[in-house]
Amino acid sequence: MERIPILRMGQFLLVTIQVDxxxxxxxxxQDDLTEKxxxxxxxxxxxxxxxxxxxxxxxxxxxxxxxxxxxVLDAETVVVGMQPAVAITLVELGMSLSGVRTALNVETGxxxxxxxxxxxxxxxxx
Amino acid sequence: MKSAKQETVPIASSSDVVLARQKVRQWAIExxxxxxxxxxxxxxxxxxARNALEHGxxxxxxxxxxxxxIKSGLKLVFEDxxxxxxxxxxALRDGYTTGGGMGLGLGGSKRLVNEFQxxxxxxxxxxxxxxxxx
Amino acid sequence: MESLLQAVVQTNSRVAxxxxxxxxxxxxxxxxxxxKTITAARLMGADCIISGVRPQIAQTxxxxxxxxxxxxxxxxxxxxFALALQRSGQVVTKVxxxxxxxxxxxxxxxx
Numbered sequence: 001m002e003r004i005p006i007l008r009m010g011q012f013l014l015v016t017i018q019v020d021x022x023x024x025x026x027x028x029x030q031d032d033l034t035e036k037x038x039x040x041x042x043x044x045x046x047x048x049x050x051x052x053x054x055x056x057x058x059x060x061x062x063x064x065x066x067x068x069x070x071x072v073l074d075a076e077t078v079v080v081g082m083q084p085a086v087a088i089t090l091v092e093l094g095m096s097l098s099g100v101r102t103a104l105n106v107e108t109g110x111x112x113x114x115x116x117x118x119x120x121x122x123x124x125x126x
Numbered sequence: 127m128k129s130a131k132q133e134t135v136p137i138a139s140s141s142d143v144v145l146a147r148q149k150v151r152q153w154a155i156e157x158x159x160x161x162x163x164x165x166x167x168x169x170x171x172x173x174x175a176r177n178a179l180e181h182g183x184x185x186x187x188x189x190x191x192x193x194x195x196i197k198s199g200l201k202l203v204f205e206d207x208x209x210x211x212x213x214x215x216x217a218l219r220d221g222y223t224t225g226g227g228m229g230l231g232l233g234g235s236k237r238l239v240n241e242f243q244x245x246x247x248x249x250x251x252x253x254x255x256x257x258x259x260x
Numbered sequence: 261m262e263s264l265l266q267a268v269v270q271t272n273s274r275v276a277x278x279x280x281x282x283x284x285x286x287x288x289x290x291x292x293x294x295x296k297t298i299t300a301a302r303l304m305g306a307d308c309i310i311s312g313v314r315p316q317i318a319q320t321x322x323x324x325x326x327x328x329x330x331x332x333x334x335x336x337x338x339x340x341f342a343l344a345l346q347r348s349g350q351v352v353t354k355v356x357x358x359x360x361x362x363x364x365x366x367x368x369x370x371x
Contacts, residue, residue, distance in 0.1 A: 020144050020147060020148065021144075022140040022141050022143060022144045023140040023143065023176070024140055053151075053165065053168075054147060054165065054168055054169055054172060055169075056169050056172040056173055056176075057173060057231060057234060058172075058176065080305060081305075082303050082304045082305070083269075083304075084262060084265035084266055084269060084300070084304065085161045085162045085164075085165040085262075086165060086303075087265060087300035087301070087303040087304050088162055088165070088166075088261060088262065088265065088296075088300050089162070089165045089166050089169050089238065090300075090303060091296045091299045091300045091303070092166065092234070092237050092238055092296070093169065093173075093234035093235075093237070093238065094233070094234045094237070095234075096299050096302075096303075097303060102302065102303055102304065102305040103305040104268070104269070104272060104273075104274065104304060104305040104306065105272070105305075108272075108274065108305065109305075162262060
């Protein structure tokens with residue numbers, strides 16, 4: 001069954017959504033992500049939606065759910081690259097995704113993740 | 127290039143919802159809608175197609191190019207033979223509900239289009255007609 | 261709205277300052293539009309600061325019961341600019357020219 005790949009980058013997970021997802025695929029991603037966060041004790045998740053041309057209420061809720069579930073598992077989520085047309089439409093739909101952190105692109109998103117949950121080596125040594 | 131001014135898309139599964147989006151996108155591009163208008167139209171189609179599937183137990187979407195004296199536009203009609211909606215006012219009100227409810231689908235879609243019409247009767251199914259003008 | 265959001269993408273900006281000094285009145289429609297723009301920008305990863313808020317506009321906003329919770333406003337454009345710089349970890353400092361050529365200002369990222 002097709003699945004959206006989740007890459008591990010050290011203490012963070014990276015997901016790039018490039019396909020027009022049908023609802024089951026979106027739900028599968030939610031499941032897979034929470035599993036992987038737990039399995040890898042990840043501190044953060046970066047979701048790249050820069051090529052997504054449509055984010056409807058279902059996908060919007062998926063993003064909000066992922067952020068909420070990740071938080072319960074002690075991981076931060078950053079969604080990056082939302083296209084202007086998509087942002088305008090989501091706002092008109094009535095979704096503000098207030099519980100989801102966002103950044104312009106993968107680079108700034110990673111910076112934010114490091115800021116929020118970066119290396120804790122010194123903490124370990126102390 | 128489409129010569130017929132109308133196309134029917136059956137909605138029977140979640141992949142049909144994706145197909146519905148893609149068809150509407152194609153039509154909107156051909157009619158040269160702006161990117162934001164395309165996105166609004168396709169998103170509305172996604173919401174309404176999903177409603178027809180989830181709440182209406184399946185149905186169909188008809189895409190049609192429309193004209194009036196001054197402009198042209200795209201009309202989408204979503205029809206299902208599901209249980210129908212008993213309280214239309216409540217359904218149109220914004221409210222995210224978990225499980226079973228229509229959440230933002232209807233109320234939100236209304237804001238994404240220029241014209242919105244809904245006919246529904248318990249036991250008789252639902253028809254939603256929307257138009258976006260260029 | 262679109263042009264602001266496009267500009268955010270093209271310039272990779274994390275902060276957008278919306279100056280409304282030239283706006284004579286703010287009614288519910290204008291306020292709603294502003295709020296939508298701010299929400300859309302936030303969804304894309306950029307924060308907005310509204311500047312140029314005149315006392316009359318502040319009164320109207322309160323009278324209309326518009327909730328600007330979470331939106332930062334500054335009366336002067338210069339204050340908004342300073343805050344934007346601060347948020348991106350940058351500071352404007354003065355540097356003396358070599359041959360007594362006078363003062364120069366340059367932007368420097370805070371380490």
